[in-house]
Amino acid sequence: MNALLTDLYQLTMAAGYFESGKAEEVATFEMFVRRLPVNRNFLVVAGLEQVVDYLLHFRFSAEEVAYLRVLPQFSRCSPDFFRFLQELRFTGDLFAVKEGTLLYPGEPALVVRAPIVEAQIPETFLLSTVAFQTLIATKAARVVEAAQGRGVVEFGTRRAHSPEAGVLAGRAAYVGGCIGTSNTLSGMKYGIPVYGTAAHSWVQSFEDELEAFRALQQLLGEHTVYLIDTYDTAEGARRAASLGRPLWGVRIDSGNLVEVSRKVRQILDEAGLPEAKIMATSDLSEYKILELLAANAPIDAFGVGTELATSADAPSLSAVYKIVEMGAGEHRRYTAKFSEGKATLPGAKQVFRYRDHDVLGCAWECPEGDYEALLRPVLMQGERVSPAEPLPAARQRALDGVARLPGSLRTQFEAKEPWPVIQSDALRRLEREVRRGLGAS
Amino acid sequence: MNALLTDLYQLTMAAGYFESGKAEEVATFEMFVRRLPVNRNFLVVAGLEQVVDYLLHFRFSAEEVAYLRVLPQFSRCSPDFFRFLQELRFTGDLFAVKEGTLLYPGEPALVVRAPIVEAQIPETFLLSTVAFQTLIATKAARVVEAAQGRGVVEFGTRRAHSPEAGVLAGRAAYVGGCIGTSNTLSGMKYGIPVYGTAAHSWVQSFEDELEAFRALQQLLGEHTVYLIDTYDTAEGARRAASLGRPLWGVRIDSGNLVEVSRKVRQILDEAGLPEAKIMATSDLSEYKILELLAANAPIDAFGVGTELATSADAPSLSAVYKIVEMGAGEHRRYTAKFSEGKATLPGAKQVFRYRDHDVLGCAWECPEGDYEALLRPVLMQGERVSPAEPLPAARQRALDGVARLPGSLRTQFEAKEPWPVIQSDALRRLEREVRRGLGAS
Numbered sequence: 001m002n003a004l005l006t007d008l009y010q011l012t013m014a015a016g017y018f019e020s021g022k023a024e025e026v027a028t029f030e031m032f033v034r035r036l037p038v039n040r041n042f043l044v045v046a047g048l049e050q051v052v053d054y055l056l057h058f059r060f061s062a063e064e065v066a067y068l069r070v071l072p073q074f075s076r077c078s079p080d081f082f083r084f085l086q087e088l089r090f091t092g093d094l095f096a097v098k099e100g101t102l103l104y105p106g107e108p109a110l111v112v113r114a115p116i117v118e119a120q121i122p123e124t125f126l127l128s129t130v131a132f133q134t135l136i137a138t139k140a141a142r143v144v145e146a147a148q149g150r151g152v153v154e155f156g157t158r159r160a161h162s163p164e165a166g167v168l169a170g171r172a173a174y175v176g177g178c179i180g181t182s183n184t185l186s187g188m189k190y191g192i193p194v195y196g197t198a199a200h201s202w203v204q205s206f207e208d209e210l211e212a213f214r215a216l217q218q219l220l221g222e223h224t225v226y227l228i229d230t231y232d233t234a235e236g237a238r239r240a241a242s243l244g245r246p247l248w249g250v251r252i253d254s255g256n257l258v259e260v261s262r263k264v265r266q267i268l269d270e271a272g273l274p275e276a277k278i279m280a281t282s283d284l285s286e287y288k289i290l291e292l293l294a295a296n297a298p299i300d301a302f303g304v305g306t307e308l309a310t311s312a313d314a315p316s317l318s319a320v321y322k323i324v325e326m327g328a329g330e331h332r333r334y335t336a337k338f339s340e341g342k343a344t345l346p347g348a349k350q351v352f353r354y355r356d357h358d359v360l361g362c363a364w365e366c367p368e369g370d371y372e373a374l375l376r377p378v379l380m381q382g383e384r385v386s387p388a389e390p391l392p393a394a395r396q397r398a399l400d401g402v403a404r405l406p407g408s409l410r411t412q413f414e415a416k417e418p419w420p421v422i423q424s425d426a427l428r429r430l431e432r433e434v435r436r437g438l439g440a441s
Numbered sequence: 442m443n444a445l446l447t448d449l450y451q452l453t454m455a456a457g458y459f460e461s462g463k464a465e466e467v468a469t470f471e472m473f474v475r476r477l478p479v480n481r482n483f484l485v486v487a488g489l490e491q492v493v494d495y496l497l498h499f500r501f502s503a504e505e506v507a508y509l510r511v512l513p514q515f516s517r518c519s520p521d522f523f524r525f526l527q528e529l530r531f532t533g534d535l536f537a538v539k540e541g542t543l544l545y546p547g548e549p550a551l552v553v554r555a556p557i558v559e560a561q562i563p564e565t566f567l568l569s570t571v572a573f574q575t576l577i578a579t580k581a582a583r584v585v586e587a588a589q590g591r592g593v594v595e596f597g598t599r600r601a602h603s604p605e606a607g608v609l610a611g612r613a614a615y616v617g618g619c620i621g622t623s624n625t626l627s628g629m630k631y632g633i634p635v636y637g638t639a640a641h642s643w644v645q646s647f648e649d650e651l652e653a654f655r656a657l658q659q660l661l662g663e664h665t666v667y668l669i670d671t672y673d674t675a676e677g678a679r680r681a682a683s684l685g686r687p688l689w690g691v692r693i694d695s696g697n698l699v700e701v702s703r704k705v706r707q708i709l710d711e712a713g714l715p716e717a718k719i720m721a722t723s724d725l726s727e728y729k730i731l732e733l734l735a736a737n738a739p740i741d742a743f744g745v746g747t748e749l750a751t752s753a754d755a756p757s758l759s760a761v762y763k764i765v766e767m768g769a770g771e772h773r774r775y776t777a778k779f780s781e782g783k784a785t786l787p788g789a790k791q792v793f794r795y796r797d798h799d800v801l802g803c804a805w806e807c808p809e810g811d812y813e814a815l816l817r818p819v820l821m822q823g824e825r826v827s828p829a830e831p832l833p834a835a836r837q838r839a840l841d842g843v844a845r846l847p848g849s850l851r852t853q854f855e856a857k858e859p860w861p862v863i864q865s866d867a868l869r870r871l872e873r874e875v876r877r878g879l880g881a882s
Contacts, residue, residue, distance in 0.1 A: 005604050007623040009637030016660045067629045127599035128607050158568035159757045161602035162609050163446050182448040188508045196450030201764040204776040219457045229780045254780035306757045315756035316600045316747045323642040335645040339670045339695035
């Protein structure tokens with residue numbers, strides 16, 4: 001069961017909605033990011049499939065309900081509330097942009113419309129799922145851009161925020177454009193190519209390096225990648241080269257990668273192995289890769305770990321999930337908050353993507369012109385209405401999206417002119433009306 | 442099953458060890474952190490219980506083995522290897538420091554001694570488990586110190602790196618000294634106090650704020666915490682105060698917290714509610730809490746989310762898991778790597794903690810004096826030999842450990858003099874011998 005994986009206040013509010021007779025009132029919530037993290041010019045959305053899976057299986061176990069029943073915060077609740085929780089399922093609607101879509105601040109990645117309890121409790125899970133995978137997919141897109149066509153493999157599970165985060169980081173990095181991951185479970189679960197050959201411990205477990213290399217070649221043939229820096233990198237390169245073909249190449253994991261890769265390239269070339277490749281690892285990031293390639297380091301592929309799996313230069317998104325409407329039809333009431341620096345816009349929205357700008361409008365608008373409406377129905381009344389998409393399609397969408405951006409937004413640094421996101425007249429009118437209605441204009 | 446949650450290279454190495462006839466050779470690996478992250482003067486170790494649980498249940502499912510069998514990297518493996526994987530269990534020894542122990546760079550948090558395949562495959566899971574929880578427990582200890590006795594609650598699941606990371610962050614933050622978490626599943630799984638009352642959506646779901654507050658008070662009684670900044674904080678405070686007792690207090694989530702908390706304090710006091718407390722949230726960190734308290738902001742408790750659950754100013758640890766010995770007894774061979782900037786020390790170690798310094802020595806040493814040997818047996822031949830500890834004991838150990846530190850190390854900034862960790866003579870001698878033996882002196 002998964003419904004208890006939430007903040008306690010979602011459940012005290014659920015109790016309050018129930019006891020106030022509001023549990024069945026429909027509410028609409030939207031998830032969006034307040035601002036782009038440092039040096040980002042776009043986000044690559046990921047994590048939708050895990051959201052769908054969660055909502056389709058949303059429920060409390062009997063044990064979970066029993067746990068809540070004895071918490072002091074629920075001491076005034078009626079027995080009916082706990083029966084209600086036990087029966088609770090997600091029966092609402094989910095609208096979302098497709099995975100791999102590029103998105104900008106204020107634009108909803110997803111919209112949930114459901115009886116308020118069903119929309120409220122999932123907030124925590126939905127945020128941590130979509131925000132994290134979007135964070136990593138975005139970071140991956142940056143690293144992949146920096147690598148200018150060279151393959152980038154996600155290697156970061158050991159530094160991810162828990163083993164499960166590593167599995168999802170592998171998935172999100174692939175959506176963002178990596179060619180694969182070292183996380184084997186991620187490979188199996190999501191059908192992602194997996195990479196990896198041997199660590200320093202492999203070399204150290206043999207009495208000498210050459211013996212370790214020979215055993216590796218015997219095992220892996222043309223997939224062999226020798227890790228050559230356990231003792232002395234140049235010596236390691238010469239030993240690797242002495243074994244000749246078959247091999248894929250070598251990996252370097254320490255030292256000055258510009259100098260070392262040149263030296264190693266020379267050793268491989270002189271040994272008659274010009275096709276042998278050089279992979280670099282060692283706390284790489286998009287910034288370091290830009291430097292390495294600017295210095296013409298002869299590196300053919302990159303393994304990126306910590307920086308990618310934790311989005312180390314920007315380890316969180318300011319993602320929020322905010323109520324925008326209560327009720328439906330004639331009884332609809334638009335709502336917003338006006339907290340200092342944290343105001344929100346009322347009403348369910350749609351993102352209209354034009355060739356060179358977006359319009360953030362009301363969900364009911366149907367503007368003129370050549371655009372794509374990004375938010376589409378995924379669940380209706382708790383049932384899936386659009387099939388899951390193969391992950392390579394999401395990855396291709398991200399790659400295409402980045403390729404279509406103006407060059408100024410494709411850099412690893414903050415652009416002077418962000419992607420234009422224009423609020424529609426109708427949305428601005430609605431905001432003014434809601435502010436007036438709440439006496440907060 | 443859990444064994445596939447690892448980097449592919451652990452499995453190609455496993456195949457190599459098996460095919461080279463080395464699978465049963467005993468190896469010893471140690472996990473330690475290379476250097477302290479920015480502004481840290483110590484680490485608080487956490488995550489051991491999840492390591493034990495993983496090792497006790499370590500195995501591959503048939504489906505996982507079938508997945509590996511068709512990967513190109515395993516195309517040269519014998520059928521025996523896959524049978525071997527299917528039967529694989531952890532039969533080795535685990536030594537570890539207790540959770541809540543303070544630790545310093547180079548000191549092993551745990552040591553694994555097992556047939557090399559059983560020690561190698563778990564690397565990825567062990568690192569991401571212990572490194573992440575240690576990162577968060579350490580961050581929590583810093584925030585708790587900054588709060589100078591005021592309660593700190595972990596509120597960060599929505600920004601954690603996946604929902605599961607949020608559950609573990611709640612656990613680790615508690616070990617580090619927080620009084621509890623908002624993560625309800627974390628509360629149930631680990632017996633941690635849970636906190637939380639209502640969000641802005643609660644207020645917005647009602648047509649007016651006072652009605653929302655009244656319904657909350659009816660539900661929560663003396664646990665009521667009004668979130669007062671949805672529309673106008675001072676007005677929210679007056680509305681909350683107008684409802685009188687019972688209440689715990691109010692929460693402020695936006696604006697200048699120094700000014701706003703003073704204003705709110707005044708409103709509560711003038712309403713005859715001097716015992717009503719003020720909780721602050723809103724992107725808090727140890728640094729912001731220091732500022733708020735330096736300005737005498739009348740805040741009684743803190744909810745810390747993003748910064749704590751992601752350790753935002755230092756989102757990863759340089760944790761590594763390195764082979765230090767092959768074999769045992771007469772056939773023991775000490776090993777180390779000498780990669781530039783990433784060298785390791787050979788041989789199984791022990792941490793001897795004295796009152797005012799540590800000695801990092803060889804595991805077999807038995808020095809004079811008054812010390813505690815921090816690494817203790819947890820699993821022997823795959824069986825648990827020391828019982829799980831109640832989590833409050835780990836938390837108390839961390840609080841006591843921090844309280845015993847010299848004042849210079851208890852700050853939120855890098856101390857001039859780090860905690861002294863001295864390598865024993867025997868360890869230094871061993872390192873020289875191994876370097877000489879590998880021709881790398």
